[in-house]
Amino acid sequence: MWxxxxxxxRERERIQVDRVLAAARSGRGxxxxxxxxxxxxxxxxxxxxxxxxxxxxxxxxxxxxxxSGLDYAALHELLLPVADRLPLLPPAxxxxxxxxxxxxxxxxxxxxxxxxLVRLLTELAAERPLLLIVDEARLVDPESxxxxxxxxxxxxxxxxxxxxxxxxxxxxxxxxxxxxxxxxRSVRRRVAPLARRAVRPAGRAATIPDPHPGRRKPAGPARIxxxxx
Ligand SMILES: Nc1ncnc2c1ncn2[C@@H]1O[C@H](COP(=O)(O)OP(=O)(O)OP(=O)(O)O)[C@@H](O)[C@H]1O
Ligand SMILES: [Mg+2]
Numbered sequence: 125m126w127x128x129x130x131x132x133x134r135e136r137e138r139i140q141v142d143r144v145l146a147a148a149r150s151g152r153g154x155x156x157x158x159x160x161x162x163x164x165x166x167x168x169x170x171x172x173x174x175x176x177x178x179x180x181x182x183x184x185x186x187x188x189x190x191x192s193g194l195d196y197a198a199l200h201e202l203l204l205p206v207a208d209r210l211p212l213l214p215p216a217x218x219x220x221x222x223x224x225x226x227x228x229x230x231x232x233x234x235x236x237x238x239x240x241l242v243r244l245l246t247e248l249a250a251e252r253p254l255l256l257i258v259d260e261a262r263l264v265d266p267e268s269x270x271x272x273x274x275x276x277x278x279x280x281x282x283x284x285x286x287x288x289x290x291x292x293x294x295x296x297x298x299x300x301x302x303x304x305x306x307x308x309r310s311v312r313r314r315v316a317p318l319a320r321r322a323v324r325p326a327g328r329a330a331t332i333p334d335p336h337p338g339r340r341k342p343a344g345p346a347r348i349x350x351x352x353x
Contacts, residue, residue, distance in 0.1 A: 131172040133318050134165065140313055141173045141287065145180070148253050148285035155276055155286035155302045157261075157294045160315030166289035169315065170257050173287055180255040180285070181248060187263030196224045196232060198268035202256065203244070212247045213240055234267065238274035245275055246282050253283035261290035261299055269298040276302060 131138075140156060147154035158166045174182060183202050191197035207225050210218045217240030222228030224237055248254050258264060258272065276286050286302070294300050294312055302312075 129168055129171045131168055134169060134172070137169050137313060137315065138172060138176065141169065141176055144285045144287065145173075145177055145253075145255070148180075148255070148283045151281060151283050153276060153279040153282050153284045153286075155288065157288045157290070157299055157302055157312040158315050159290050159292065159294055159312065162291055164315050165318060166291075166315050167259055170259055170287055170289055173255070173257070177253075177255045177285075180253045181251070182255045182257065184257040184259070185264070185268070187258070187260040187265075189263055192263045192265050194265055195267045196237070196265065196271070198258070198264040199224050199237070199241070199271055200226065200268075202258075202268070202272075206244070206248060209244060209248065213243050217243055232267075234270065237267075238271045241271050241275040242278045245279060245284055249279070249282045249284050253285070256284065256286045258286070258288045261288045262292045262297055266298060273298060273301050 137158070144154045144156045158169055160166055183205060185198040185201035187198055203221065203225060207227070210221055210225070210227070213221065216236060219228050219230075220232055220236035221240045221244065223230055223232040245254060245256075256272070256276075261269070272286070276284070288294075288299055288302065290297065290299065294302070
């Protein structure tokens with residue numbers, strides 16, 4: 125689980141997250157794609173969304189390079205906490221997701237996986253609103269990305285919210301179909317550099333921890349969150 129984070133600024137983005145969550149609470153499936161440069165604060169916004177999502181069941185996954193060539197790796201991570209719910213599904217769908225979760229052998233048929241995901245998420249969302257979080261989405265394996273997009277496009281009338289974060293322009297990725305096909309329910313937002321005033325309350329410098337220790341050594345909070353530009 126992510127550690128607690130004191131989030132500076134980002135009022136507009138948080139309002140947008142609130143809107144997506146409110147839509148889901150009222151039974152309208154909704155998605156928000158956050159894109160922006162490395163270390164600009166996308167994951168920080170996802171972490172903050174956990175506090176905003178009172179009453180939601182949260183399922184999360186993160187794309188990582190080592191698994192981006194592994195079919196359904198991200199979906200496996202997303203669904204592992206609800207693996208015990210497969211019996212809710214018709215047998216063919218349960219088998220398809222059983223393969224994804226490594227409980228069954230055999231190739232997973234993409235359409236069946238998508239259909240099973242729709243059904244499983246619908247069942248889960250009937251219990252309480254559901255928040256799906258996909259971080260580092262550009263590194264998510266394509267099969268998982270396709271299955272999630274497939275499901276979200278069909279969950280227009282279910283209390284399901286999806287938050288996606290990625291560095292690239294979503295238009296260049298499989299995630300582009302989320303906002304394009306559901307214009308009024310999903311939004312994309314380019315996360316801009318944090319305003320300097322947001323991280324220096326009352327004129328004092330605030331310290332934002334190094335996101336990637338050892339990888340890159342920004343000089344201070346202004347460079348880490350890209351603020352003050
Ligand atoms: N608004 C903020 N308030 C407090 N800390 C922040 C804020 N934005 C970013 N940070 C901190 O700055 C660092 C970089 O942010 P984050 O990891 O969210 O960037 P990112 O956009 O997800 O980067 P990447 O593309 O590499 O995943 C983290 O330590 C994070 O906690
Ligand atoms: Mg991140």
